[in-house]
Amino acid sequence: MNLDAEIEACIPRLRRYARVLLGGQHASADDLVQDTLERAWRKIHFWRWGSDLRPWLFGIMHNLHVDQCRRGQIPTQSLDDLDFEASVAPSQDDMLIARNLQDALRHLPREQRTVVLLVAVEQLSYQDVARSLDIPLGTVMSRLSRGRARLRELMDDCPQTSGQTSGPISGPISGQTSPVAISMKIIK
Amino acid sequence: MNRSPISETDLHAYVDNQLSSARRAEVEAFLAARPEEAARVAAYRRQNQQLQDLLDPVLDEAIPPHLQQPSRVAPRLNLRFAAVVTWVFVGGIVGSVAGGVVGWQLRGSPPMLAQMSSQMPRVTEPLGAQQATVGERLAWRAAVAHAVYSPDTRRPVEIGADQEDQLVAWLSKRLGVKLKPPSLKAQGYELIGGRLLPGSEGPVAQFMYHDAKGKRLTLYVSGERQDKQDTAFHFATEGPIGVFYWIDNGMGYAISAGSNKNELARVALAVYNQINPK
Numbered sequence: 001m002n003l004d005a006e007i008e009a010c011i012p013r014l015r016r017y018a019r020v021l022l023g024g025q026h027a028s029a030d031d032l033v034q035d036t037l038e039r040a041w042r043k044i045h046f047w048r049w050g051s052d053l054r055p056w057l058f059g060i061m062h063n064l065h066v067d068q069c070r071r072g073q074i075p076t077q078s079l080d081d082l083d084f085e086a087s088v089a090p091s092q093d094d095m096l097i098a099r100n101l102q103d104a105l106r107h108l109p110r111e112q113r114t115v116v117l118l119v120a121v122e123q124l125s126y127q128d129v130a131r132s133l134d135i136p137l138g139t140v141m142s143r144l145s146r147g148r149a150r151l152r153e154l155m156d157d158c159p160q161t162s163g164q165t166s167g168p169i170s171g172p173i174s175g176q177t178s179p180v181a182i183s184m185k186i187i188k
Numbered sequence: 189m190n191r192s193p194i195s196e197t198d199l200h201a202y203v204d205n206q207l208s209s210a211r212r213a214e215v216e217a218f219l220a221a222r223p224e225e226a227a228r229v230a231a232y233r234r235q236n237q238q239l240q241d242l243l244d245p246v247l248d249e250a251i252p253p254h255l256q257q258p259s260r261v262a263p264r265l266n267l268r269f270a271a272v273v274t275w276v277f278v279g280g281i282v283g284s285v286a287g288g289v290v291g292w293q294l295r296g297s298p299p300m301l302a303q304m305s306s307q308m309p310r311v312t313e314p315l316g317a318q319q320a321t322v323g324e325r326l327a328w329r330a331a332v333a334h335a336v337y338s339p340d341t342r343r344p345v346e347i348g349a350d351q352e353d354q355l356v357a358w359l360s361k362r363l364g365v366k367l368k369p370p371s372l373k374a375q376g377y378e379l380i381g382g383r384l385l386p387g388s389e390g391p392v393a394q395f396m397y398h399d400a401k402g403k404r405l406t407l408y409v410s411g412e413r414q415d416k417q418d419t420a421f422h423f424a425t426e427g428p429i430g431v432f433y434w435i436d437n438g439m440g441y442a443i444s445a446g447s448n449k450n451e452l453a454r455v456a457l458a459v460y461n462q463i464n465p466k
Contacts, residue, residue, distance in 0.1 A: 030252060
């Protein structure tokens with residue numbers, strides 16, 4: 001085993017998670033990955049020897065992202081930017097589902113979105129999600145429950161209703177309000 | 189039969205395959221009688237699949253080169269163990285000055301040590317010697333031992349690798365534990381030999397290795413049993429020297445070299461795995 005290689009093996013997953021966190025902005029997502037990797041090496045002594053690296057790395061990325069949002073470093077993005085650019089050529093039906101799903105994800109509050117993704121896509125255990133996000137297990141479960149229910153609702157009535165609630169935000173947002181907070185407000 | 193009621197958490201854990209098989213059977217029985225809940229669970233499973241279908245392609249994308257070696261591209265090895273600088277060396281008695289800033293003093297020290305002290309980082313945080321952990325003290329002693337012996341061209345070790353059996357028998361006897369220098373050939377390092385050193389409360393062993401370019405690396409092994417708690421891997425830098433250290437089964441290990449962290453981690457892992465074969 002080689003720690004270097006182990007961390008490197010996590011990069012694709014970190015990129016994917018970063019992209020979802022940042023709503024499809026590929027360049028900033030990779031910057032976040034790079035920051036995460038650097039911080040991971042600086043904090044490698046906090047990693048419990050032999051434990052799964054992934055939850056630990058996701059946790060670092062999550063904290064960095066929260067810090068960046070707080071400092072207002074994340075550039076404001078259009079709510080329509082959440083584009084994961086599936087690189088396969090899907091069938092007509094799949095395409096529709098993918099479009100709806102992207103749309104639905106976009107309307108999920110960030111805290112629910114992160115939990116749903118760590119569970120459904122990264123397939124982390126609930127305990128690992130709690131550890132990554134530094135929240136109690138009960139909070140993980142309630143966010144997962146609400147997130148899934150919301151996603152199901154959205155998928156059921158996509159795309160007509162969801163399109164109306166989203167308006168692209170342009171220009172930098174001054175003050176401390178993070179873009180995520182604003183997008184959440186709009187969703188409500 | 190007395191079953192605990194099926195909760196919302198159970199239903200999610202069922203969706204995500206995070207249930208024991210016994211509990212899974214109970215959830216299935218529960219769902220069989222409740223079509224609405226069964227439909228919800230099925231929808232969530234579908235959701236999982238659709239999310240994976242949507243996001244899995246990202247995993248197959250080529251990784252941009254600048255992400256592949258981030259720690260080499262942007263080395264920021266600013267992990268310091270400030271506390272460790274407070275360790276007393278060669279019988280020098282350290283006096284606390286105002287604010288708790290502690291210096292260290294060399295008594296009758298060879299020029300190399302004196303020179304090395306200038307390379308040591310300054311104390312950045314006032315911290316008393318008693319606050320340094322066992323691991324930090326271990327790392328610092330290992331770094332000092334590395335700095336003292338690794339530049340020595342004439343007599344870097346007391347017993348050479350050509351007499352490895354003798355080296356092993358001698359060091360094992362003096363430390364009171366069975367010792368064997370790990371083989372680091374796969375990592376590109378060859379054993380030069382080893383020596384016995386005074387630790388804080390008894391003898392410690394130092395094994396020295398070099399790579400093809402002659403770059404030296406030392407493994408410092410301390411068997412002093414003084415309520416050492418096992419620790420995870422730690423990395424520290426002391427001046428130009430990087431140290432990976434850990435405590436395992438009451439034995440302290442520290443790998444020191446003037447290498448970058450990746451390189452040291454690679455070697456430290458190899459050593460760890462040889463000591464703890466899986």
